[in-house]
Amino acid sequence: MAFSSSCFVSFLGFLFILNGVQAWSKEGHVMTCKIAQELLAPDAAHAVRMLLPDYVKGNLSALCVWPDQIRHWYRYRWTSPLHFIDTPDDACSFDYSRDCHDTHGGKDMCVAGAIRNFTTQLSHYHEGSSDRRYNMTEALLFVSHFMGDIHQPMHVGFTSDEGGNTIDLRWFRHKSNLHHVWDREIILTAAAQFFDKDMESLRKAIQANFTHGLWSDDVTSWKDCDDISACVNKYAKESIKLACKWGYKGVDAGETLSDDYFNSRMPIVMKRIAQGGVRLSMILNRVFGGSSSIEDALVAT
DSSP: OOOHHHHHHHHHHHHHHHHTGGGGGGGGHHHHHHHHHHOHHHHHHHHHHHSSSSSGOOOOOTTTTHHHTTSSSSSGGGGGGOEEEOOOOOOOOOOOHHOOBOOHHHOOSSSSHHHHHHHHHHGGGGGGOOOSSSSSHHHHHHHHHHHHHHGGGEEEEEEETTTTTTTEEEEEEEEHHHHHIIIHHHHHHHHHHHTTOOHHHHHHHHHHHSSTTTTTEEEHHHHHSSSSHHHHHHHHHHHHHHHHIIIITTTOOTOOOOOHHHHHHHHHHHHHHHHHHHHHHHHHHTTTTTOHHHHHHHHHO
């Protein structure tokens, strides 16, 4: 990409001011990035701070929604297919060679391919500024965002309904669609019902569940990864299975989803946010950790 680092920082500053409130409209991404940043080792934390523009004061979560903001801009329109995976209807499976492509058949153009690509770019970080092939700031933001997307089950959904986007329904008393229910409605309802709409308290509750609570015994297995290609495939397979079992199951267009759906699906959404954050920290710790052997393992193909 042709952006220089200084131009990119200025561009981000303009975008942040222009879209101030909207930058916090995807709470799942913000929580995923906050969880990840708190788990970074010193070397990785330093690298992330160095790559972020000064005005966010080292806060990765402030820009984790950036890829959503620019996906329809002419310069970045090519990134639009990278946010999701369309799988065959009712197959409830993911196959990289079958499913990771755009509508024109372009290979690797899906969220799994994007994570592989931008992780590989980040692995060149220690080569320093002499390597101008990649924009490391962009790569960091894309990896951070797409790790959230791949853990949202409906981002690995059925082709015909665009991951639930065309399944219109009601969420309690207002209109929504199935994709948006998983993207945001469940999170906002949980925050409202249990934390007086305080998203930071919700994030801390999610984090407590894997530090010393419900999922504490699972964290090691979440971080298990020897090959980035195999790992992102696993994350996508997890999502489509959850989409089939919990997202689509029992849902008809036009119906109203309320307490039963919310209470049974909320733990899944919270766990996926936690997994996305833990796994993002794992990737960033490895690519920025300075160990060539770990980097080689991460970017193996």
